[in-house]
Structure formats: C-alpha cells, structure tokens
Amino acid sequence: MINQNAWYQRWNAIKVIRGRYSQVTLEHLGIYVTIAIALVMSTLAIHNTLRFTERNVVFVARQPLFLPIFICTVLVSLYLGAIASVSVSRERDRKTLEALMYGPVDESAFLLGIFLAHVQIFLVALAFLFIWSNLAVWLLNLGISLEVYSVFFVSVVMASAIVAFGLLTAVWGDKTRTALVIFILILLFLTGVQIADQIVSNMVVSSNPTSNDPILIIRNALAIVTRLVQWLSPYAQLIQAMDAVANQSWIGFITNLGVLVIQTFVLLFGSVKLLTIKGARG
C-alpha cells in the first residue's frame, strides 16, 4: 500500500515536471525557430529533387520524403537533446535540484519528467512535419505511403534516445557547458565516423583500388568503427530503419526499433543511476 502510494506520488511528480518543462519550452520562440529551420532545410532537399527532375526529366528514388524527414527529425532531436541536457545541468548549477530533491521528487521522477517533456515537444514538432509532408505530397504530387508514417514512428523513438543521451551527458558533465560539450562532441564523433566512412568508401570505389593503397587501411579501420557505431548511434539506427522500410524488411525494422528502445532505456537508467550516485550537488 505504501509502495503503491510512493509510485503514485512519483507519477504525479513526473507529470508536474513534464508539464512545467514542456510548457516553458513551448512558450519560447527557440523551438519554433528550430522547427522552421529544420523544415526549410527539408524543403531545400525537396527543392533539389524537383530541380534535378526538371533538368534530368527522370528521377528514380525509393521515397523522396525520407531525406527531408531525416534532416528535420535529426535537427529537432539535436536541439531537444541539447536543451534537455541544459535543463538538468542548469537546475544543478543553480542549486534548485537539491531543493527539489527535498520535496516529493526523486532522481527518477525528475529525469523521467524532463525526458517525457522533451519527447512531448518532439511530438509537437512532428505534427508540423506531418502537415508539411502531407502538403508536399499534395502540392508536388509526390505520392505518400504507409512507409513514411512508419518512419515518423521510428523517429519518435530515435528522438527519445537522443533526449535520454542529453540527460546522461547532463548528469555526467555536472556543469552546463561541460555537459553540452560532451553531448555535441560524442554526437559529432558518431556522425563523423559514418560520414567519413561513406566518403572513403566512395573514394576507394572510384579510384581503382590497389592492394597497397594507403586509403584501404583507413577504409577498413573506418568500416570496423562504423559497424560498432551503427549499433550505438540512434541516427544510424534511424537510417537503417528507413532502409528496412524501403526494402520491406519488417524484421529489420523491428530490430532497429528494438535497438532504439534498448538505447533509450539504457541511457535513462544510466542517467538515473549516475544522478543517484553523484547526488543532487554533483
């Protein structure tokens, strides 16, 4: 009975924190500017497709909306991950986290509340993206399929993983600036490895590779790191889920979805544990 009551109180605390943080973010211009920038970037990708088709007469693609959706969800999730990280580390910097912990809020309620708030904000951004993509389909005659909606679904889980990662870096980094630097550097590393792998792979293919070509060593090393990164990076999982959807590989799709859920759970669990160990003062 006491246990049930404790969970009920914790859930109430989570709801209050979620409501407060989501309201604060949604009442500020920052998130709307980010969504607008992300949508303009997505439009740029679509514009590029249109321009190519106009000049080349023919354009063959799996789903031209995948790239704009990817760009938009990555930008918005990066922003949300960063502000989730700032939200936690700022509370600690201002010593308000310690005050909160004296009340009916514990580490898990605090972090879960912030986590859910940012996932909720992502859903708002996704609503804008949903309207934008449906208008693109209607105005440009692009054609939409169930696959696009399944990518929307995976992007929510991907954003959850990024927000959870933001929370972990906040707890890990103590200070706001340190937390942000860790968050950005790790994501840059994960993305950079994959981009470098793509570039080097294409260079090898295009330049008649030879057995003692120095670039091959880099290519092989990058391939190994990329294989590891693909399991760690939520963005790589999103790309793989898109590929799986495009290939009608539903097992692959569920695997990627499962990996993202596990990543989110591990990151959240890790941040709660780390905060418990470090304490509200850091």
Added chain:
Amino acid sequence: MLKVRIKKGIPTNKFLQMLIVLVILSVNPMTAFAQEDRVEEFVYGVTFFDGFLYGNAVSPPNTDAIYLIADVDNVIAPRVTLIYYWPLTNRYMADWESKNQLVIGGLEILDGNKLIATIELNKYLVQYDSENPLETLKLHVGEDAEAAYSYFKELQAQYQNEVQAYHVAQQAYRDKVSELLESDAAKQGELTEEDFPNPPQSVPPMTLHSQTVAEGFVVSLPEGTYHIRMRLPNGSIQPDSEKRIVVFSKLQEGSSYNVVPESRWTKPEQSDFEDNAIFTIAGAIIYLTPFRQGKYNEYYYRHMEDPQDQSSRIDRNIWVSFEPLENVTLEVKQGKKVIEQLPLRGFVVQQLSGSAKGYQVVTFNPETRDKPSFEGYQIELGNSLSGFEVQLIDENNSIIRGSQRSIRTLNTNRAWIMYLIATLPFFAGIGISLERLRKIRRIMLGE
C-alpha cells in the same frame, strides 16, 4: 634493369648527358620490371558462371579463397604459369602466353576436415551464340566438349569458305560493273538498271563463340564454405593448392529498368528496386527497358569476378543486371484498374540533319533498318499531373517478380509554396511568444 655508370673524372658534355637521359627514358621501366620478376607459380584458373555468362579469373597464391555461385557448373583449372607483380595496379598477373602448363592430379574438396569429394580432370569448353546467349550458353564437358569444338571448327571453316566465295563474287561483280561502265552502251547512255548484275549477298557474321577445349575440374557445390587441395599422382599435395571455396547464392531475384528520357536518351537512369518510384515531368516521353537482375553479397560477387578485388565490402549487397527481359508486356494500372498493356517494341534514334544538334526517337521499322537502337516500352506522360503503377506480365499473365514501379509526374513549380509553409512554425512561435508576453503584462497590471 638498365644501369648507366659514369666514372668520376671522365668529362661529359651536355650532348652526352642528354643522350643518357634519352636512353633511360626510352626504356619502359614497367616492362623491364615485369620481365625480370616473373616467377613460376601454381595458380587456379577459374571459369565461373556469373548468373548470366561465363567469365574467367585467376587465383594467384596471394589469394586465399575462390568464390563461386552455388549449384551451377564452374571450372577450376590447375595450372603452372609465370606470375608477376604489376605495380601500376598493384596486383599479381599471369603471363599465360609464356607458360600455361596443366598440373595433373585430383581435386579434393573438404567440408571442415571431412573429405566430401575428389574430382578428376575433365575436358571442358564454353560455347554460346551471341544472338541468344541465354538459351545457347553451355559448358560442354568431356566428349561433349570435343564434339562441340569440332562443330564450331566446321562452322568456322564453312563461314570462311562462304566469306571467300563472297569476296570472289564481289570482285566479279565489280569487274562486270566496270566493264559495263566502260562499254559503248554506257558512252551512248543506253544502259539501264536491268543491264547490271545483282550484287552478291553478304555473309551474315558468325555468331557462335567458342573457347578451345581445355582441362580442369568441373565443380558444382551447394552454398557453403569448403576447402580444396590438389592431390598429385605421387600422393603428395601440390604446394599453394590449398584454398577456401566460398559458394554463395543469389539473395533475391528481381527486375530492373533502364529509364530513358526521350530528350536525354544517352543518359538513362537505373531503377533497381521494386519500391523505386520513377518521377518525371508533365509532357515527358520516357522509355522503360526491362532487365532480369539478381541481388548478391557485394564482397562474394566481386571476388568471384576478381579474386584480388579491394573495393567490395562484406556488409553490402549489390544488384547485378543480366539480360533484357523478352516476351513480357508492360501493364499500366491506375489503382487496381489496368488502363493499358504495352508490348515491347524496338526504337531507332535518328540524328536530325543540319548543323543544330538533336535527334528523334522513332518506332523501329524492320524494312528500313537491320536493328533497333534499343527496345523498351514507350510511356507518354500527359500535360496534367498523374500517378500510375506499372508491372510486367509474362505470356501466362503472371506478374514478373520485382517488376512493379510507380510513375509520377512532379509539379516542379511549387517549391516556393513549400518554403512558405516551412516558415509557418516561426510565425506560430512569434504568436505564442506575444500571447505569453501579453499574459505576463496582464498579470503585472492586475497586481
């Protein structure tokens, strides 16, 4: 390698220096390198089936595996040849012309440590008719190989005789025409077309292609990884003959299309995947040429073609296009309703006369041309925006697997509207922020 040594103290003038430089430059260093560094090595010559035709590769000692497609006849030929390292491409090459010696023995195939087969040397030959390679391609083995080669030689001799007879007849025709043109009747303008003889009929080219009969191990294995080694007649194992054989299968069967826009027919696009959509613009005319294709692991397939390949990756797959599909009809559907069935037709690209560049694509007429420039389905897009599905059906009305594609005409003039829509969240944010400020002000005024 050419070595030029100039002793100290000997005076050299500029002319001599230039001569030395010219002599050095005139020697091809790569040729010199290759000549000196050829080493006699045991290799496997591989005649592999690539899913459509037979190809050849050499597996030198520096490669540890041979890659083959499962459940088809492939040939592994044990040879001793001269191997040299070619620095331009950094790979080992075989100098077959200098040495190509068959090694006698048996090929042992092991699954793990268990010997599962011993294959003896057999005669083989690959033959096909270039007019119809798919149905005529055959790996002839044993006595059949000898018979096939005899047949090829007979045809070749017959073809040479016919060509010779044609040249003789053509010379006779030319002589006769010259004679007529120099005759009195020609000078008086009394010659008519009927006075001229008919020109001899040209001999159609020989389309049967054949290798010479060779000896090797004919191997057909199910998917898996095996080990091979060559047992010599004295019971010993041939050095460098132990290798892995990776036998792989096609991952997926499909159909690809070459999508040719009429206005850019030399720049076709490729549509490999079933879920590919083909986007185009209103009023365009496009041609679709269908091909059979197979999906393979990139690393295995590329290593089958070239055992020393360095560019492929084990974690990637590739679609390989084979022969054009024939006897199939393109069904055009809107929703579930079939709106048109298009037959496969030939088209000819005609260059427009005059100084301006340009061409037009017209339907092939067998009476005016020997061969079409390409075959395909012509799809004319109207001026309105549309979207429809296409798929291939065979003679039994069955859908060809992986042939479904959607074709859509894009509205390319509306990108600016999308930019406007993209900025809407920004204006929504300004509205929400202003409303928040208004609320705060109201609260403050109330206080």
